[in-house]
Amino acid sequence: MGLVIAFWVLAVVGIAAALAVVLLRDIFRAALSLVLCFLAVAGIYVTLSADFLAAVQVLIYVGAISVLIILAIMLTREVKRGSPSGRLRVPALVVAILFLGTVVFALVNTSWRISSVSPLVPTTAAIGGSLFGEGGFILPVEIAAVLLLAAVVGAIVLVREK
Amino acid sequence: MSLFDPGLNLSAYYPGTLPPEWPGGYWIHWGVFVVIILAFVLLMAMGFIWLERREVGRFQARLGPNRVGPFGVLQPVADAIKVLTKEDIIPAKGDKLVYWLAPVVAFVPVLMVFAVVPFQDGALLADLNIGILYVVAISSVSVVGVFMAGWSSNNKYSLLGAMRAVSQLVSYEIPLGLSILGVVVLAGSLSLNSIVEAQHIPFILLQPLGFLIYMAAAAAEINRTPFDLLEADSEIVAGFHTEYSGMKFALFYLVEYCEVLAVSVIVTTLFLAGWKGPLLPPLLWFLIKVFGVFTVIVWVRATVPRLRVDQVMAFAWKCLLPLALINLLITGIQVLVWPEVLPWAVVFLNLAIMVVLILLWSKFFKLGGGRVEV
Numbered sequence: 001m002g003l004v005i006a007f008w009v010l011a012v013v014g015i016a017a018a019l020a021v022v023l024l025r026d027i028f029r030a031a032l033s034l035v036l037c038f039l040a041v042a043g044i045y046v047t048l049s050a051d052f053l054a055a056v057q058v059l060i061y062v063g064a065i066s067v068l069i070i071l072a073i074m075l076t077r078e079v080k081r082g083s084p085s086g087r088l089r090v091p092a093l094v095v096a097i098l099f100l101g102t103v104v105f106a107l108v109n110t111s112w113r114i115s116s117v118s119p120l121v122p123t124t125a126a127i128g129g130s131l132f133g134e135g136g137f138i139l140p141v142e143i144a145a146v147l148l149l150a151a152v153v154g155a156i157v158l159v160r161e162k
Numbered sequence: 163m164s165l166f167d168p169g170l171n172l173s174a175y176y177p178g179t180l181p182p183e184w185p186g187g188y189w190i191h192w193g194v195f196v197v198i199i200l201a202f203v204l205l206m207a208m209g210f211i212w213l214e215r216r217e218v219g220r221f222q223a224r225l226g227p228n229r230v231g232p233f234g235v236l237q238p239v240a241d242a243i244k245v246l247t248k249e250d251i252i253p254a255k256g257d258k259l260v261y262w263l264a265p266v267v268a269f270v271p272v273l274m275v276f277a278v279v280p281f282q283d284g285a286l287l288a289d290l291n292i293g294i295l296y297v298v299a300i301s302s303v304s305v306v307g308v309f310m311a312g313w314s315s316n317n318k319y320s321l322l323g324a325m326r327a328v329s330q331l332v333s334y335e336i337p338l339g340l341s342i343l344g345v346v347v348l349a350g351s352l353s354l355n356s357i358v359e360a361q362h363i364p365f366i367l368l369q370p371l372g373f374l375i376y377m378a379a380a381a382a383e384i385n386r387t388p389f390d391l392l393e394a395d396s397e398i399v400a401g402f403h404t405e406y407s408g409m410k411f412a413l414f415y416l417v418e419y420c421e422v423l424a425v426s427v428i429v430t431t432l433f434l435a436g437w438k439g440p441l442l443p444p445l446l447w448f449l450i451k452v453f454g455v456f457t458v459i460v461w462v463r464a465t466v467p468r469l470r471v472d473q474v475m476a477f478a479w480k481c482l483l484p485l486a487l488i489n490l491l492i493t494g495i496q497v498l499v500w501p502e503v504l505p506w507a508v509v510f511l512n513l514a515i516m517v518v519l520i521l522l523w524s525k526f527f528k529l530g531g532g533r534v535e536v
Contacts, residue, residue: 028313029260035306051292055299063302064332070309071328074321122291124352 006047014040028073035066049119052127195287199276206452207419208238213453214460221464242412250408253316260314265406265413268307271300272420279427280355282437282444293354294342297428298335301383304417305331308392311414312402323392323401326471330382330391333478338379340486344372344493345432358436366433367509371489371516373433375482377458380429382474384421387463389474426455481523488519 017040020033038061045054120126130136212227212235219226227234252258275297277287290296305328312324346352348368349360366373382389392401403414430436430451439447469477492515500508 026257028257032260032306032310039303051290052295055292055295059295059299059302062306063299063335067305067309067328067332070306070313071325074309074313074325122352124292 003047007044010040010043010047014044028070031066031070031073034069035062038062038066050123052123192287195277198281199273199287202281203273203276203420203423204416206423207416208242210419210423210456211238211241213456214463217457217460218464221461245412245415246409248408250410251405253314253405256316256405257314260310261405262410264307264310264314265410265417266307267310268304268417269413269420271303271307272417272424274300275424276427278354279431280358280436281448283355283359286355289353289355292352294346294352294357294428294432297354297424298339298342301421301424302331302335304421307417308402311406315402315405317405319398319400320402320404323398323404326391326398327385327402330385330389330474330478333475334379334382334389334482337375337478337482337486338383340483340490341369341372341375341379342432343490344369347490347493347497354431354436358431358438361435361438363505363509364433364435364438368512369433369489369493370513371485371519372493373429374516374520375486375489376429376433379478379482380425381459381462382478384418384425386422386459388466388468390468391471391474422456422459423452426452426459429455485519485523 014037017033017037021030021037024030024033038057042054042057042062045051045057131141132138215237216226216234227237230236230240252261278290278293278296280286280289308327308331309324312320312322312327315321345357345365348365349357351357351360381387385392392398398404403411406414430448434451434455436451437444437448439450442450492512496508496512
């Protein structure tokens with residue numbers, strides 16, 4: 001019962017915040033709504049017993065990515081009130097409708113199975129095992145690490161003087 | 163089974179964390195601990211305000227507040243009443259909703275940190291399996307409140323202060339997390355209660371370098387001197403809360419001291435064996451250690467001159483980050499290969515490693531002298 005209430009509250013908050021991100025004219029408030037949306041998603045992870053995922057969601061999305069977005073807004077002058085209308089309205093509309101269609105199609109056509117197995121406690125050991133253990137996802141993890149390293153080196157090269 | 167399930171038997175969910183005679187069910191536990199935590203945080207924050215002013219007074223060869231109550235202990239109360247009765251000014255061209263929400267967004271995460279802190283064995287609101295990760299994640303939210311304050315004030319100094327805050331917080335989060343990882347590797351758990359139980363030797367002895375890195379990074383995270391760049395009267399006035407007054411300013415002031423309290427509590431738990439100690443009751447040991455850590459923080463404030471902006475950033479990336487990585491590597495190797503029978507030898511080995519590394523870094527790491535190096 002408590003779980004159901006929590007899910008619906010979080011779902012409504014999350015969707016309302018997501019709508020606010022798109023609809024608000026004030027770009028700073030839109031970014032703050034994005035923070036709220038991320039927090040609601042983290043809350044939904046908690047109701048699913050994915051505590052590690054929830055904490056990482058808050059750490060990465062709220063603590064780092066949103067902050068970077070807000071910093072970019074602060075560095076941009078003259079966009080404080082209202083977002084300017086772009087020239088690419090029609091193509092954007094087409095892409096958005098296509099994307100919406102794909103998501104709705106995927107949602108409707110997936111058979112959602114609910115596992116009856118009780119969740120793992122603690123989840124961290126299982127996640128660590130599947131990421132770094134034998135037969136796990138060690139290769140994708142290493143590829144992601146190399147990609148991030150390349151991005152870091154690239155950023156340093158870009159901003160370097162001379 | 164989840165935290166939201168009220169029909170839950172807590173002793174079964176967190177085995178060994180609650181005494182069997184604990185009265186009442188799930189919601190009573192939450193209610194009692196929420197009240198305890200609120201009282202603890204507010205009382206300790208006021209105590210810290212008084213203690214810091216008295217201690218800094220001693221360091222600067224003056225008396226400090228000594229008029230209100232015995233030894234001036236009621237000075238924070240008098241200050242609180244004064245601040246609360248002041249006029250609440252809102253900038254005319256600011257974003258009023260965001261301006262109003264900012265202190266709340268800054269305050270709530272700091273308060274939530276205390277939910278996972280064990281005051282004594284098993285005496286905590288929720289013994290999360292991911293305890294310390296939760297602390298790091300939650301405390302990274304309060305930077306959003308700083309941002310909101312700086313932006314909504316419609317004041318360039320507030321905005322500059324907020325931008326300094328974010329660059330500093332984002333940079334120091336990395337060495338902070340890495341220094342905590344050393345402790346987690348030693349304890350083999352993320353839960354704060356298990357970390358305390360794992361400390362047969364306090365981790366400050368096994369992780370001396372990690373402790374120093376954590377103290378430096380945490381001081382930068384909570385904007386204490388020598389990293390208090392957010393409030394520079396000669397450059398950016400009072401930083402992000404320049405425009406705030408009355409109750410909202412009081413809340414930001416409270417956030418500052420709650421953050422210091424949070425850092426003292428986390429250091430006590432991670433490095434000083436939390437509530438463990440001989441003879442005295444566990445709660446008393448916990449409080450003694452918290453006050454000790456806070457005194458060290460005040461001592462550093464009274465002793466060390468503050469750094470410049472570029473020096474602060476260089477210190478994080480060129481000094482703390484590599485040291486934290488080396489510390490994590492050494493800790494991992496020791497946990498894997500060190501024989502169990504020699505716990506004290508590793509203490510001296512780690513102390514020697516710390517001294518060598520710090521001397522080495524201070525040799526080829528210069529803070530730019532008198533020039534501004536970007």
